[in-house]
Amino acid sequence: MTNTKNRLALLAVLLLILLSITLPSALAQEGITVVTNEYETVFGESITFHVAAKSENQITGIRLYYKVGGFPSTSHAYPEFEPGQTVEAEHKWDLVLNYIPPGSEIEYWWKIEDAAGNELKTEPVSFTYEDERYDWKELRSDRVILYWYKGDDAFGQALLDRALEALDQLKHDTGVTVEKPVKIFIYGSHSDLLGALEEGAKEWTGGRAFTEQGIVVIGVSPGNLEWGKRATVHELTHVVMHQVTDTPLGGLPTWLDEGLAMYAEGDLESVYVAELNEAIESNTLISVRSLSSSFSADPDLASLSYAESYSLVEFILDQYGEEKMTHLINIFAQGAYYDDALQEALGVNTDGLEDAWRAWLGAPPRLTAAEATPPISQPSAPTPVAPGPPLEGVCCPGGLAAGVILPALFYLFSCGQKPD
Numbered sequence: 001m002t003n004t005k006n007r008l009a010l011l012a013v014l015l016l017i018l019l020s021i022t023l024p025s026a027l028a029q030e031g032i033t034v035v036t037n038e039y040e041t042v043f044g045e046s047i048t049f050h051v052a053a054k055s056e057n058q059i060t061g062i063r064l065y066y067k068v069g070g071f072p073s074t075s076h077a078y079p080e081f082e083p084g085q086t087v088e089a090e091h092k093w094d095l096v097l098n099y100i101p102p103g104s105e106i107e108y109w110w111k112i113e114d115a116a117g118n119e120l121k122t123e124p125v126s127f128t129y130e131d132e133r134y135d136w137k138e139l140r141s142d143r144v145i146l147y148w149y150k151g152d153d154a155f156g157q158a159l160l161d162r163a164l165e166a167l168d169q170l171k172h173d174t175g176v177t178v179e180k181p182v183k184i185f186i187y188g189s190h191s192d193l194l195g196a197l198e199e200g201a202k203e204w205t206g207g208r209a210f211t212e213q214g215i216v217v218i219g220v221s222p223g224n225l226e227w228g229k230r231a232t233v234h235e236l237t238h239v240v241m242h243q244v245t246d247t248p249l250g251g252l253p254t255w256l257d258e259g260l261a262m263y264a265e266g267d268l269e270s271v272y273v274a275e276l277n278e279a280i281e282s283n284t285l286i287s288v289r290s291l292s293s294s295f296s297a298d299p300d301l302a303s304l305s306y307a308e309s310y311s312l313v314e315f316i317l318d319q320y321g322e323e324k325m326t327h328l329i330n331i332f333a334q335g336a337y338y339d340d341a342l343q344e345a346l347g348v349n350t351d352g353l354e355d356a357w358r359a360w361l362g363a364p365p366r367l368t369a370a371e372a373t374p375p376i377s378q379p380s381a382p383t384p385v386a387p388g389p390p391l392e393g394v395c396c397p398g399g400l401a402a403g404v405i406l407p408a409l410f411y412l413f414s415c416g417q418k419p420d
Helices: 002-031 153-174 190-196 222-245 254-265 270-282 299-319 322-334 338-346 350-361
Strands: 032-042 046-068 075-077 084-094 105-114 119-121 125-128 137-140 144-148 182-187 207-210 215-219
Touching (some): 002 046, 032 119, 144 153, 153 182, 153 254, 153 322, 182 190, 182 222, 207 222, 215 222, 222 254, 222 322, 254 299, 270 299, 299 322, 299 350, 322 338, 338 350
Parallel strands (some): 144 182, 182 215
Antiparallel strands (some): 032 046, 046 075, 046 084, 046 105, 105 119, 105 125, 137 144, 207 215
């Protein structure tokens, strides 16, 4: 009985100690009161966060924390304010210097401290950064949310239907399913699109995929629907594959990433077929190892890179089947080096894959390292291309043709003719 009383007494003492530690913390939350907690967005310019607070003691510290959905890191700011018992502070996020696309999810909270050591952390506030300049229509599914403002309901429905059809095919071919609905914003003209992108976006940009946020932004006029379907599917495929295969080891080799996006569009377009056939006949195919990293910015080499990527995906599906492709993607999703993943899934490394693919094409054997001519160094850019009709009112500088690529996931388009 004595031991029991001693244990109860000890527990009572411990409880009092714990209360003495935790009660000041609870009171600290009550010592500071937030009077105002607001934000204001001006599309393409800024997001301004404003807070007003009061305390029985002098408020000495205010910090703002904010983050963009899809990114693990959190930014913080220390807005200037006059210390006192009643204070106001604001922080302006400059979106010209720090661009984010429409549809981005923002979360923010404040931490406020006073001279007595009290600290208050506000509950996180979440909102969507929207382009309010247009009266957006919306079509929603469990995998894709499509926004557009120019064109009738049939126009939007056609784009959504094609996107969902492509996702069904992607699941059949690779086993990949959408982890989080992808937002697709369809701007009704090229000039409208440029007005939604960051300052300095090239005038021939036709669209961008923001894989981390799961957002696609494309310019598609109602009269250019067929091209719009291909462009939408291409970029959508990139976002979905990124959701599944983004790992510290780097995800997919470029030829597989771009090949899947090209394959999702449908049959390979005639301009690519011609370039692929010409390279086979002249024995100028680009090696698969070279295609594993960023593609060349040279127009002709870039266009051939995309044609070969499509052909490689077609070859794997034709000769190994959907199950092997699914297995390959699953290995990359877990994180693997390129040769290791190919060896485990297909039984060949990168060179072995190229040898088998060349035989399937009827192309000459792969050149050995000693036989190969050192390639000319070119600027590189890991971005998609989809040829299409000229953009309204836009001429490509210097006569750039379909297949030209630049960094930052730009789509580039034909001006109607290839340079000599």
